[in-house]
Amino acid sequence: MNSESIREYATELLGRKNLSEDACELRFSFPAGFSFTPGQFVRFESHGLKRDYSITTAPNDKGIELCVRDTGTGHFSSVLASAEIGTEFRFSGPHGYFVYRPSTRPVVFVATGTGVAPFVSMTRSGISGYIFLHGVKHTPDLYYENLFRNAARIYVPCVSRSSDDAESDLFQGKVTDYLGTVLERRPYDFYLCGKREMIRDVTFLVDDYFPGARIYTEVFY
Template identity: 25%
Template sequence: MKKKPGILLILFSMIITWALWVFIKPTREISTLSEYSQLIASFALVAFALINFISTRNKILDVLFDGLDKSYIYHKYLSISALVLVIIHNITIELGKGIERSQGIPIPRDPYAMYGAFSMYLFIILVLIAIIAKKLNYERWKAIHKFMIIPYAMGIYHYYGSATYAVFSFKPFNIWLNIVNIMGISSVIYSIFLYEKISFKYKYKVSSLNIVADGTLEITGSALKKDIDYKPGQFAFIKTLQNDNKFVSHPFTISEAPKKGELQFTIKGLGDHTKELFDTLKVGDKFEVSGPHGKFNYKSGRKRQVWIAGGIGVTPFRSFSQAEIPKDFLVDFFYAFNNEEESAYSEELEGLQRDNLRVHLFNSKEKGFLSVSEIEKYIDTKDTIDIYFCGPAPMRESLRKQFANSHLNIGELHYEHFQFK
């Protein structure tokens, strides 16, 4: 299992927050529960800062989390954790004030408290909307996430107005939280207002458009200036905002091995936005690219491997297959598709077979769904194998269960975590 420094970064950030809080004293008398409640709020601020940093799509995230796609798993759970911490803080701070009243401790009027409450309720509303919207449309989900800056700004304002600590003093705890907040604020400003303008450094012109399968478009671009440097299996964000085409940034796997001055994406029309691209994009149009990202790299795994592609999930494996595969690797590549009309690059892949790459095409209409029992026919059960998968999540989970009950000796299952449409 690969080590992910990002996990250590999250744990270290929380530990250092607690360790520095131990030595800080409030500026007025408050209950012990109120003190702990503010520690909980500090944890929430750290979590939100990390969430916002992940949203910048900085390339260091590939290193920290073993791929940008995996960083969004931590983004999701940090978001849930931060919201839970905010709710706990809201409850415990009120309980703490109740204790203070019962002990006769004076409680000054706090005009900033309402911003904390507004922040919490707005976060809850936006999170619920985002969960629903993501199931409907990626672009709406992404747009809703931009509104998160409002409750976040309210929360920061509430912290600096309501905290019973000298927030601008030079005590280590206060300096630490100020650094955390600066990182969070600068990250959210960059991701919402600057990312689309700054990050898309690579410009291409569409040189050819080909329908390679039913509902599947291959876009080939020629570099206008600097060419993107990527490895087979990586993905990038593309966008084009000219003429009638308003396709804003969306991640896609780069579908061919590196070729100087050329870049290719193969896109399945799964959502409304990608389907619209099919109707608007023309040869000669320009598109911009940000990236590359991703650590989906078979060379980091065991020498004996099984690759499994489902539908449009063939793209990273096509890129792998076009490039030179080290001679000490042995790969069985299973490509499953619904029917002949939806099989992209099947003939090309057959032509890419070699001694250490055996391609198995699996037409589900003729043979049924790809199963592990079918895969077992080609694998020596004595070998420890790594599985590389790209395709629909239900297919992956079905095969995962089958592998667990099979006679195969499985090392690791590798897959990308993006499921955007």
């Protein structure tokens, strides 16, 4: 995880699977000599632009997968989302320190949107038994739901826009609503990934309601 091991690699797009209307999972070849720790990200470069993407696969997978949302207003995510299979890309990595740190405190993973990505890698690497909160606007954005339902001790899909799915266990509201009103108040290790505003709001809330907790963060956007 130190900067000495960061290098540049060439990789080839091998496959694409839709996760929702505007998000997809992209599979790339695993370059020789590359290694990473679950939770880390790679920095892709194309047309002079650089963008970061968390790896969703486990280190022993033969490929590298990313979960990419085509933002519609940006450049890079559309390039990735529409690239032909076989397209070559360059990336540098591994980057980042958002990795799982075992401790005696219970663990709460909190993600918004594609912020699930590092938790997918951690889960595929065998980490389980955590509380998982996924904040999305609409139910189709609950990427990797089955993976998390199987691995988490408690899985809480937090859907902020109204849903007709009255029979399901959806929490209607934001992750901050759940943390502020439902989660038992005790010290946890919180891992937060996704939108800047969510990370700011949850950090304030943890300071107020969960004294003694630790917070690890990864801001996507």
